[in-house]
Amino acid sequence: MNNKDIGSRIQIKPSTFLNPVPVVMVTCGDMEHANIITLAWVGTVNSEPPMISISVRKERFSHDIIRSSGVFGVNLVSEDIVKQCDYCGVRSGRDTDKFAETHLTKFKGEKVNVPLIAESPVCIECKVADISELGSHDMFIGSVENVSVSDKLFDQKGAIDLSRAGLVAYNHGEYYVLGDRVGFFGFSVAGRDALNRRMKK
Numbered sequence: 001m002n003n004k005d006i007g008s009r010i011q012i013k014p015s016t017f018l019n020p021v022p023v024v025m026v027t028c029g030d031m032e033h034a035n036i037i038t039l040a041w042v043g044t045v046n047s048e049p050p051m052i053s054i055s056v057r058k059e060r061f062s063h064d065i066i067r068s069s070g071v072f073g074v075n076l077v078s079e080d081i082v083k084q085c086d087y088c089g090v091r092s093g094r095d096t097d098k099f100a101e102t103h104l105t106k107f108k109g110e111k112v113n114v115p116l117i118a119e120s121p122v123c124i125e126c127k128v129a130d131i132s133e134l135g136s137h138d139m140f141i142g143s144v145e146n147v148s149v150s151d152k153l154f155d156q157k158g159a160i161d162l163s164r165a166g167l168v169a170y171n172h173g174e175y176y177v178l179g180d181r182v183g184f185f186g187f188s189v190a191g192r193d194a195l196n197r198r199m200k201k
């Protein structure tokens with residue numbers, strides 16, 4: 001477990017250099033006036049109750065929609081919709097109907113009245129629980145009210161196999177599809193049986 005080839009380090013200016021991060025398409029508005037904003041400043045911030053944070057600049061068209069409606073959807077991004085994801089991050093809903101332009105399919109949340117993206121492998125319905133003004137961005141804390149998962153991601157035993165989703169991460173300005181699995185939770189201390197069983201899959 002010891003990496004001997006440590007090398008030297010170069011100091012760079014302080015910035016949000018956390019990489020990789022998720023990239024998601026956040027949906028907002030209603031079914032008639034639905035918008036999509038691409039966000040990378042997104043995080044899991046609590047487990048019980050489940051909560052997700054999204055950080056949105058005040059000047060984004062979506063910002064006021066989310067603040068006034070008090071709801072948003074977090075739609076995970078797979079490789080097949082990454083181009084639409086990028087598009088939703090470079091065009092504003094002020095000027096464009098992004099659902100129409102991207103040909104993404106909208107459907108209404110089960111528990112939260114918010115449009116969601118049918119092509120997304122996982123859609124998370126959130127209610128705004130808190131807003132913090134941090135500086136450049138306002139951080140919305142969303143309480144997770146419902147999650148729906150594409151039936152294609154369930155294996156024969158009925159378990160979710162997210163490795164089939166082709167999820168995309170954002171790494172220093174570039175999109176990457178998740179690649180090789182190199183471990184699993186607790187694998188560093190797992191017994192040989194568990195290692196054989198899990199790592200073969």
Ligand SMILES: Cc1cc2nc3c(=O)[nH]c(=O)nc-3n(C[C@H](O)[C@H](O)[C@H](O)COP(=O)(O)O)c2cc1C
Pocket residue numbers: 023035036037038039040041042055056057059060061062063085086088089090091092093094137170
């Ligand atoms: C990969 C990527 C990540 C982004 N992350 C954020 C973010 O975390 N917060 C934010 O306010 N804007 C972010 N943006 C910019 C918005 O998505 C962009 O300004 C968008 O056009 C705003 O849409 P709207 O005006 O319809 O709300 C990101 C854009 C891209 C392409």
